[in-house]
Amino acid sequence: MRVAVAGLGWWGKQIVSSLSKSEKFSVVAAVDPMPTDEARQFAQQHGMELAVDLAEVLGRGDIEGVILATPHRLHEQQALSALEAGKHVFCEKPLAMTAAGAQRIVDASARQGKVLGVGHERRFEPAIAEVMRMVRAGELGQLLHMEANVSHDLFRKLDPSNWRLDRKHAPAGMMTAVGIHVTDIFVALAGAASSVRARTESLVLAEPVRDFTTATIAFDSGVQATISFLSVTPFHGRIAVFGDKGWVEIVSEGNVDQGLPTHLTYCRGTGVPRTTRTFDAIDAVLANFETWADAVAGRVKYPFIAAELVENIRLFEAIVQSSENSGETVVLR
Structure with missing residues (x-):
């Protein structure tokens, strides 16, 4: 499964490192609006393209899923944008900051026929x-x-x-x-x-x-x-x-x-x-x-x-x- 990871903070890096052990994933891109030198080096080490805007990866037909490891208040809008772009979404917890927001995400997932994953490991x-x-x-x-x-x-x-x-x-x-x-x-x-x-x-x-x-x-x-x-x-x-x-x-x-x-x-x-x-x-x-x-x-x-x-x-x-x-x-x- 070809995926992009949004957010290259501590947990985003943990996710990429974990997925590198799996034959089921290919992390082809990462998104970070203000990448540090450390983030650039990490992306290079893992063979990932580095984008500064989520929209850059949402328009790519070769990316099947988007993993959100971003600040919590961004989850709802980013998940909705990814689902509307036809991507499967894995969202770190919390799924949203409100129940109404969570409902909008699960409704969009059902409407688009996409699988919604959540970081409740x-x-x-x-x-x-x-x-x-x-x-x-x-x-x-x-x-x-x-x-x-x-x-x-x-x-x-x-x-x-x-x-x-x-x-x-x-x-x-x-x-x-x-x-x-x-x-x-x-x-x-x-x-x-x-x-x-x-x-x-x-x-x-x-x-x-x-x-x-x-x-x-x-x-x-x-x-x-x-x-x-x-x-x-x-x-x-x-x-x-x-x-x-x-x-x-x-x-x-x-x-x-x-x-x-x-x-x-x-x-x-x-x-x-x-x-x-x-x-x-x-x-x-x-x-x-x-x-x-x-x-x-x-x-x-x-x-x-x-x-x-x-x-x-x-x-x-x-x-x-x-x-x-x-x-x-x-x-x-």
Whole structure:
């Protein structure tokens, strides 16, 4: 599949490097409106043409798909432009900044008959996939509650001018970088959210950057959830899911790009010995991209439901609204 990557920042380079290991992709072009010498050298090393405007690649008939690794507020318009140009689109998270924007993207994808990929690679991690399988197989009984704390201190190394610290592109602290992966999983398991209360604070980093985000979520299904994400503490990754017949917890040793294992603990009853499993890391980013490529080729169905993508952004939008209004309860429906 011949593709172009828009955005040659840290993550755009990670994507190109990951795709270079796959026989399913040929990255023929990259787009960067203000390329640095480092970006030019990177493009040359990977045999990519370098364009400064997305329109330059959208008009090319030899490019089948466009991968968006650009600042978040650009995603909606860029995805719509690529779809209208007849390209398959893989958009990094968040898909859009509003539920209405996400709906416009999934509608355009359906209208154009194109496959929409989304950068929620956590679903492809073996431990996450096992938790989702267990819940859907009923091994935990009736789903009751979910909780997560996924945090890291990578943002402390960023220049204050970096767009990832800009509340226009990254509101509610770590939600766009980390939290939206967790809510994607929770929406996939529990369905649409009905209400949320969220708070953000700055205790270490200079305003307006937020140190942490916390939220409590209620779902239409009756399931409850609590989440917290910190941007000033060493890596911590924990997700737990509770049912009336058992619970399961996964603890990751490192971020998705670090290649470290994840440990799963399963409890199926009081007094019953718990079972533990360790899952070695895989390149979940590449697994997601290759599944998208297979879906474009008609070999598989891409495993993200359009309604789930929209509902995740609806929840994200509500978390931002609540956090910006002193933790007020936001009712989604």
